[in-house]
Amino acid sequence: MSTWDSLLLGLSFALQPQVLIYCVLGVLLGSFVGVLPGIGAMAAISLLLPLTFYMSPEAALIMLAGVYYGAQYGGAVASILLRLPGTPQSAVTTLDGYPLTQQGRAGLALFTAMISSFTGAMIGIVVLVMLAGWLSALATRFGAADYAMMMIFGLVAASTIGATRPVKGFAMIALGVLLGCIGTDVNSGAQRFTFGQTELLDGLNLVALAMGLFGVAEVIANIRNPERQKTAARISLRSLLPTRDDLRRIPLPILRGGALGSFFGALPGTGSTLSAFLAYATERRLSRQPERFGKGAVEGVAGPEAGNNAAAITAFTPTLTLGIPGDPIMALMLGALIIHGIQPGPMMLEARPEMFWGLVASFGIGNLLLILLNLPLIGIWIAMLRIPFNYLYPAIIVFLCLGVYSVRGLTFDIVLVAGIGLAGYLMTLAKFSPALLLLGFVLGPLIETNLRRALLIARGDPMVFLERPISAGFVFASVILLMLPLWRLRRRKARAYEDSI
Amino acid sequence: MKRTTTLRLALASAVCSLALPASAQNDWPSAPLRVFVGFPAGSSPDVLARVVTDKLSERLGQPVVIENRPGAGGVIGIQQMLVSAGDGHTFGTTINGPMTTAQRMMDDTGFDVAEDIAPITLLATSPLVLAVASESGIEDLESFIAAAGAEADALSYGSVGQGSGAHLTAELFAAEAGLSMLHIPFTSYAEVTTSIIGGEIDAGFMAPSAALSFVEAGTMNVLGITSAEPFGQAPDVPVIAGSAGLPDDFRAELWNAFIAPAGTDEAIIARLNAEITDILEDPEVQEQMLGMGWQVAPGTPEAMAERIAADTEMWGAVIDRVEAQ
Numbered sequence: 001m002s003t004w005d006s007l008l009l010g011l012s013f014a015l016q017p018q019v020l021i022y023c024v025l026g027v028l029l030g031s032f033v034g035v036l037p038g039i040g041a042m043a044a045i046s047l048l049l050p051l052t053f054y055m056s057p058e059a060a061l062i063m064l065a066g067v068y069y070g071a072q073y074g075g076a077v078a079s080i081l082l083r084l085p086g087t088p089q090s091a092v093t094t095l096d097g098y099p100l101t102q103q104g105r106a107g108l109a110l111f112t113a114m115i116s117s118f119t120g121a122m123i124g125i126v127v128l129v130m131l132a133g134w135l136s137a138l139a140t141r142f143g144a145a146d147y148a149m150m151m152i153f154g155l156v157a158a159s160t161i162g163a164t165r166p167v168k169g170f171a172m173i174a175l176g177v178l179l180g181c182i183g184t185d186v187n188s189g190a191q192r193f194t195f196g197q198t199e200l201l202d203g204l205n206l207v208a209l210a211m212g213l214f215g216v217a218e219v220i221a222n223i224r225n226p227e228r229q230k231t232a233a234r235i236s237l238r239s240l241l242p243t244r245d246d247l248r249r250i251p252l253p254i255l256r257g258g259a260l261g262s263f264f265g266a267l268p269g270t271g272s273t274l275s276a277f278l279a280y281a282t283e284r285r286l287s288r289q290p291e292r293f294g295k296g297a298v299e300g301v302a303g304p305e306a307g308n309n310a311a312a313i314t315a316f317t318p319t320l321t322l323g324i325p326g327d328p329i330m331a332l333m334l335g336a337l338i339i340h341g342i343q344p345g346p347m348m349l350e351a352r353p354e355m356f357w358g359l360v361a362s363f364g365i366g367n368l369l370l371i372l373l374n375l376p377l378i379g380i381w382i383a384m385l386r387i388p389f390n391y392l393y394p395a396i397i398v399f400l401c402l403g404v405y406s407v408r409g410l411t412f413d414i415v416l417v418a419g420i421g422l423a424g425y426l427m428t429l430a431k432f433s434p435a436l437l438l439l440g441f442v443l444g445p446l447i448e449t450n451l452r453r454a455l456l457i458a459r460g461d462p463m464v465f466l467e468r469p470i471s472a473g474f475v476f477a478s479v480i481l482l483m484l485p486l487w488r489l490r491r492r493k494a495r496a497y498e499d500s501i
Numbered sequence: 502m503k504r505t506t507t508l509r510l511a512l513a514s515a516v517c518s519l520a521l522p523a524s525a526q527n528d529w530p531s532a533p534l535r536v537f538v539g540f541p542a543g544s545s546p547d548v549l550a551r552v553v554t555d556k557l558s559e560r561l562g563q564p565v566v567i568e569n570r571p572g573a574g575g576v577i578g579i580q581q582m583l584v585s586a587g588d589g590h591t592f593g594t595t596i597n598g599p600m601t602t603a604q605r606m607m608d609d610t611g612f613d614v615a616e617d618i619a620p621i622t623l624l625a626t627s628p629l630v631l632a633v634a635s636e637s638g639i640e641d642l643e644s645f646i647a648a649a650g651a652e653a654d655a656l657s658y659g660s661v662g663q664g665s666g667a668h669l670t671a672e673l674f675a676a677e678a679g680l681s682m683l684h685i686p687f688t689s690y691a692e693v694t695t696s697i698i699g700g701e702i703d704a705g706f707m708a709p710s711a712a713l714s715f716v717e718a719g720t721m722n723v724l725g726i727t728s729a730e731p732f733g734q735a736p737d738v739p740v741i742a743g744s745a746g747l748p749d750d751f752r753a754e755l756w757n758a759f760i761a762p763a764g765t766d767e768a769i770i771a772r773l774n775a776e777i778t779d780i781l782e783d784p785e786v787q788e789q790m791l792g793m794g795w796q797v798a799p800g801t802p803e804a805m806a807e808r809i810a811a812d813t814e815m816w817g818a819v820i821d822r823v824e825a826q
Contacts, residue, residue: 047568091707138698184573186686189606189663196608198580248511268691323714324691328541331691335543338710339551341792345714409570425745456685457657457701458773 010357015061018147019358022059026066027366028182029372033067035083035381038403045332058355059342060077062362064333069121069312069363073370076113076305077381081106082303082396083218085210086403088334088438089276089308094214095161095435096293096300103296104277106385108242110378110396112298113305116254120243120306120369124265124313125363135266135314136321142267145454145464149474151270156478158277160438161284161293172427176440177447179204182210186449199412208404208417209441213434215400215454216421219393221428246298253283253299256288257306264312268326269319271440272311279307313363320356322346529769531588533564535586537593539578542573545793546709549757550594551622551790556780557773573607574598574662579618579760580611586762589769594624597756598666601812605820606664613733614813621759622774622806624781624793628728629670629706629756630738633717634697635722642724642745645704649680657683657701660692667693669819670727671754676822677747697721708792711737727753733791756798758805774802779808 021051024364075090078098101111181201257279264275325331458464580589582593658669690711715721725741742751778799
C-alpha cells in the first residue's frame with residue numbers, strides 16, 4: 001500500500017462521525033486543561049482513561065492523543081499571558097512571550113504562538129508520514145553514549161539563553177542539575193538527598209518545580225509590585241494584529257523550529273524539551289539582533305512553539321511503530337490499548353494500519369480544529385487579564401495546587417511548591433533565569449545516568465564517546481559551539497589591533 | 502460564627518457516618534471503596550487492578566475508586582493506603598516488591614509488612630522471559646550459558662532498576678547457572694528493549710508481554726521462562742527450571758495482590774476474598790489478564806501470607822549475594 005493510499009484509509013477512518021467526535025472532544029479538553037496552570041495532559045488523560053474502556057481502541061487513542069497535542073496549544077496561553085508554564089518546553093515560551101504581554105502585545109504573542117503551533121504540527125505530520133520508518137529506526141540506533149552527548153550538546157547550546165549574563169545562566173543550569181540529583185540513583189540504587197523522605201525517592205516533582213519557580217514566584221512579584229498589574233488595561237484589539245515587520249520575522253523560525261522538533265521529537269525521552277530550547281537558542285544565534293531576545297522577540301515565541309508541537313507529533317513514532325513509549329503520557333496511552341487487549345509492539349503498524357493512519361489523519365484534523373478554535377479565542381484569553389488581580393491570583397494559586405496534587409496525590413508536593421515559589425521569587429529579584437534551572441533539572445539526571453551507563457556498558461572505556469558516530473558528532477558540535485565565542489573574540493582583537501596600526 | 506459551627510457539625514457527622522459501617526458489617530459496604538494503587542494510571546498494575554475493581558463494584562453495589570499514588574516502586578501507594586486506613590472501605594493492590602524486598606532496598610518504608618498489612622488474596626502472577634537480540638545468534642539457553650560463561654561479565658543484561666524483579670531474577674539465574682553477568686540498570690522495559698534491539702546490551706529478563714511482540718517481529722529471541730510450568734501467553738517458550746543444568750525448582754515470579762490495612766474486620770476480608778476469588782474464576786477475566794501477561798492466582802489470605810514469607814526469604818538471599826559482590 002502506498003503512503004497516499006494509507007493516508008486516504010486513515011482519513012476515511014478519522015472522518016467517521018463517531019471517531020471525529022472523540023477527536024473534537026480530545027482537542028477541546030486538551031486545550032482547556034493546557035490553559036489551566038499546572039493541570040496538564042497527564043492529569044486529563046489519567047481521568048479519561050476509565051472512559052476509554054467503553055470506546056473502540058482506535059477512537060480512544062485518537063481522543064487521548066488529541067488531549068496530548070491540544071494541551072500544547074493551551075500551555076502557550078498560560079505561559080504568554082501569566083508566565084505560568086506547565087512544562088519545561090512551554091517555559092521557553094515565557095522568555096519572550098511574557099515580555100510581549102507586559103508591553104501590551106499579548107495578542108501578537110498569542111497569534112504567533114497559535115500559527116507557529118499549527119505550522120509546526122503540520123511539519124511534524126509531513127515528516128512523520130514521509131519518514132516514519134527512518135524515524136523509528138532512530139530510536140534503536142541511539143545508545144546511552146549518544147544520548148549523553150546529545151544532551152550535553154543541548155545544555156551547551158542552550159546555556160546562555162534567557163540569562164542576562166552567561167555566568168548566571170550557568171549557575172542556574174548547575175543548580176538545576178543538583179536539584180535533579182535528588183532521589184534514587186538509577187545506576188547504584190543509592191538514595192541521594194532524600195533525608196529519609198519516601199516522597200523524595202523519585203526526585204522532586206517536575207510540575208511542582210515548574211509551578212513554584214514560575215507561577216508562585218510571579219504571583220508574589222505581582223502582589224509586591226502593583227505597577228505590573230496595569231498591563232492589562234493597555235491591551236487593545238489592534239495590538240492583536242501583527243505588523244508587517246512581525247510577519248516578516250515569523251516564517252523562518254517556524255520552519256527551523258518545526259524541523260528541529262520533528263527530529264528530536266522522535267527520540268524517546270526528552271525530545272520535546274530539547275527541541276524547544278534548541279529552537280530558541282538557534283533563533284537567538286541566527287538573529288542579527290540577539291539583544292532583542294528575552295525582551296519580547298516574536299522569533300523567540302515562534303521557534304520553540306513550532307518545535308514543541310512538531311515534537312509532540314513525531315513523538316508518536318517510536319510509540320506506535322515500536323511500542324516504545326517516549327514519555328509517561330505516551331506510556332499511559334499505550335496502557336489504554338493494553339486494556340483493549342492490543343499489545344503495543346513493532347507489529348502494531350502491520351496488524352492495525354487503520355489505527356496508525358487513522359491517528360495520523362486525526363493529527364491533521366485535530367490541529368485544524370485547534371487553530372480554528374484558538375484564533376477566535378485569543379480575545380477571550382486576553383480578557384482574562386482584565387479580571388481584577390485580587391480574584392485572578394487566588395484562583396491561579398488554587399489551580400496550581402490542584403495541578404501539582406493531581407500528579408501524585410501527595411500534600412507533600414503542595415508544601416514543596418510553596419517553598420520553591422519563595423526561592424523562585426528571590427531568583428526573579430536577582431534576575432536569574434528559572435527556565436535554565438528547569439532545563440538543567442530535566443537533562444542533568446539523564447546525562448548522568450546515560451554517561452555512567454555508557455561507561456558501564458563499555459567496561460569503563462571513555463573512548464566509547466568518540467567511537468560511536470552519533471556521539472562523536474555531538475561531541476564535535478559541542479566543542480565547536482564552545483570555541484565559537486573564543487574565535488570571535490580573537491577576530492575582534494585582531495581587528496582592533498589592525499585598526500590601531 | 503454560626504456558620505462555622507454548622508460546618509463543623511456537618512463535617513463531624515460526615516466523618517462519623519464514614520467510620521460507623523466498619524463496626525456494622527451487615528450493611529458493608531455502605532460507601533464507595535477506595536483502592537490505592539502505587540503505580541500511575543495506565544501502568545500494568547493499574548490496568549490489572551481496574552479489571553478486578555470494575556467487576557467488584559458490580560458485585561458490591563458500590564463504586565470502587567482507584568487512587569493512583571505512584572512512586573518509590575509502589576511503596577508510596579501502600580503508605581497512602583495506611584494513612585487513610587480505619588474506615589473499612591480503604592484497600593490497595595500491590596506488586597511483590599513492597600511486600601518482599603522494599604524493606605531491604607530502602608532506608609525506611611514507613612510500614613512493617615507483617616504488622617501493618619492484612620493480605621486478602623494474590624490476584625495474578627507473571628513470570629519473566631530471558632530475551633536476547635535475534636542478531637546475537639543465540640537461540641537457546643545452552644548457548645546463552647556457554648556465551649555468558651566464557652569469562653566473567655562477558656555478557657551484560659538490562660533490568661528495570663536496582664533491586665527490581667528483573668534484576669534479582671537475573672542474579673538468581675546467574676548464581677544457579679554459575680555465571681557472572683554485568684548488570685545495567687534502566688528505568689523501564691521500553692528502555693531495556695530498545696537497548697537489546699540496538700545491540701547495546703546483550704540480554705534481559707523481561708515481562709513476557711514486553712518481549713513477545715518483538716519475537717513476533719523477528720528482532721528478539723526468548724530463551725526461557727521463569728515459571729514452573731509453560732505460560733499460557735507464550736506456551737512455546739521452554740521453562741528454565743530443569744533445563745541447561747539449572748535446578749528443577751528454579752522459579753521466579755512477580756505477583757500482584759489485593760491487600761487491606763491491618764485491623765480491617767475479618768468478615769470484610771473474608772467477603773472480599775470470596776468475591777475476588779470468584780471474579781478471577783471468570784474465564785473472560787482470565788483471558789483478559791493473560792493478554793496483559795498475568796496468570797490469575799487466587800488463594801486464601803493465609804496462602805498469600807506464606808507466599809510473602811517465602812519470597813522475602815528467597816529474594817533476601819539473592820540481595821545478600823548481590824551486596825556481597
